[in-house]
Structures are given as C-alpha cells and as structure tokens.
Amino acid sequence: MPEKLYLNGNYTAVKKAKISVFDRGFMFGDGVYEVIPVYSGKLFRSEGHLARLQHSLDAIDIPNPLTTLQWIEIFSTLIEHNFPSADSVIYLQITRGTMEKRDHAWPPDMQPNVLVTCTEQVYAKQDSATAGEKAVTLDDTRWSDCHIKTINLLANALLHQEARNQGANEAILIREGFAIEGSQSNLFIVRDDIVITPPKSRHMLGGITREIVLELCQQNKIICSEKNISEDDLHQANEIWLSLREDKYGLQQ
Numbered sequence: 001m002p003e004k005l006y007l008n009g010n011y012t013a014v015k016k017a018k019i020s021v022f023d024r025g026f027m028f029g030d031g032v033y034e035v036i037p038v039y040s041g042k043l044f045r046s047e048g049h050l051a052r053l054q055h056s057l058d059a060i061d062i063p064n065p066l067t068t069l070q071w072i073e074i075f076s077t078l079i080e081h082n083f084p085s086a087d088s089v090i091y092l093q094i095t096r097g098t099m100e101k102r103d104h105a106w107p108p109d110m111q112p113n114v115l116v117t118c119t120e121q122v123y124a125k126q127d128s129a130t131a132g133e134k135a136v137t138l139d140d141t142r143w144s145d146c147h148i149k150t151i152n153l154l155a156n157a158l159l160h161q162e163a164r165n166q167g168a169n170e171a172i173l174i175r176e177g178f179a180i181e182g183s184q185s186n187l188f189i190v191r192d193d194i195v196i197t198p199p200k201s202r203h204m205l206g207g208i209t210r211e212i213v214l215e216l217c218q219q220n221k222i223i224c225s226e227k228n229i230s231e232d233d234l235h236q237a238n239e240i241w242l243s244l245r246e247d248k249y250g251l252q253q
C-alpha cells in the first residue's frame with residue numbers, strides 16, 4: 001500500500017486525500033490520465049508518456065497545469081516516499097476541475113484537479129508471453145477519439161468485462177472489419193516472420209509499448225509493417241501479441 005500521493009500541490013497520506021464530489025472527472029469523466037512504469041525505482045520512458053499527456057490535454061482543451069520538470073519532481077518524490085528501489089507504477093490524472101453548477105459546458109477559468117499516485121508493481125506468476133492468453137474479438141463500441149487517453153473508460157471496461165465473462169483475458173476490438181487494438185493494449189500479429197500492427201489513427205491509443213516494439217524490431221532487423229489487420233488476418237496469423245502489463249491481482253491495467 002503506498003503511503004503518500006500527490007493531490008493538487010500537496011503530498012498527502014493516501015487515507016486523508018479528499019476531492020470535491022463536483023469534480024468534473026467524477027461527474028462527467030472529463031479528464032485524462034497516464035500510467036508510467038517504474039523499474040527498480042527508475043521512471044521508464046517518462047518523456048513519451050508526458051508527450052502523450054500533452055496530446056490528450058490539447059485534444060480536450062485542458063491547459064497543462066505543470067511543467068515537465070515539475071512532473072518529474074512529483075514522480076521522483078512519490079517513488080522515493082513509496083517504493084524507492086522496487087518496480088512500481090505512476091498513475092497521473094488531470095480533470096478539468098471542480099464545478100458546482102452542473103453544466104456540460106465550462107467557464108474559461110477552470111482550475112484542473114491533479115492526482116498522482118505511485119503503487120507497487122507485482123507480476124503475476126504465469127508468464128503470459130510464453131504460456132499464452134485467451135482473447136476474444138468484440139465490436140469496438142468506443143467513441144471516435146480513442147487517441148485521447150481519457151479517464152472515461154466505460155466502454156473499455158464493459159468490453160474488457162465481456163471478454164472476462166467469456167473466459168478470455170482481453171478483447172480485440174473490431175471496427176468496420178478491422179482489428180484496432182485491445183481494450184487496454186495494442187495489437188500485433190506475426191505472419192510469415194513479419195510483425196504487423198495497425199497504423200496510428202484517431203480510433204487507437206498510440207501506446208508507448210507499441211513504439212518500443214517498433215523500435216526493437218528495427219534495431220533487431222525484424223521486418224515490421226504498420227498496416228490494417230482484418231478479422232481474417234487475425235485467424236491467419238502465426239502469432240498474436242497484445243501489449244499488456246500486469247498488476248499484482250493478475251489483472252491488466
């Protein structure tokens with residue numbers, strides 16, 4: 001259990017942290033988030049995550065409340081407080097702010113609410129990469145701006161739960177006949193020694209892990225192609241990969 005979190009400028013004991021029930025994240029799902037892995041107390045690819053955070057904030061017109069240096073300072077302080085040399089996970093969430101009068105529209109002077117936590121990363125016993133996992137295909141019922149890492153994850157959660165209900169561990173989402181990504185992961189297939197992943201689009205979250213896989217393919221001279229994957233391609237594939245990370249309950253985040 002982490003001891004402290006960061007909330008709106010203060011490092012607070014987790015149990016004492018409080019936020020208004022009129023927070024627009026709580027009322028409307030009006031906010032964005034990032035999940036940054038930490039290995040042996042060191043942030044991994046924080047620059048990529050902060051760039052994607054900026055992309056998400058710009059897309060929904062919330063000003064970034066902190067500079068890169070300030071973000072890094074907060075992450076480092078929380079890692080130091082909670083899990084200084086272990087693997088952990090930084091979760092950060094920015095909502096548009098608190099608004100007592102209920103209105104879909106918002107005034108120009110909103111103060112975003114900022115939450116950052118650092119929680120322990122414990123890996124599941126089973127190694128999915130070698131043992132394999134079950135996945136099902138489901139119609140992608142999300143909205144059309146899936147490139148934004150919004151906290152409004154209802155469709156993702158419903159789709160993931162449906163996969164679980166069907167005895168699988170992830171849903172591969174199909175939009176207009178093409179496999180886009182998982183409910184919380186990016187998708188790759190291998191066919192005839194070529195790694196294929198769908199191109200970035202507004203219908204997909206540009207995963208940091210996806211970028212790393214593309215880089216590793218390039219560095220290791222593995223042919224990798226960014227092109228659409230049909231449902232039929234999934235069935236013809238030699239391998240299907242999903243870029244999942246696991247937490248201590250064996251659930252994906």
Ligand SMILES: Cc1ncc(COP(=O)(O)O)c(C=O)c1O
Binds near residue numbers: 156182183206253
């Ligand atoms: C819909 C979706 N796609 C892809 C990913 C993978 O992104 P990343 O590799 O940055 O963790 C996630 C992670 O939360 C996700 O929710």
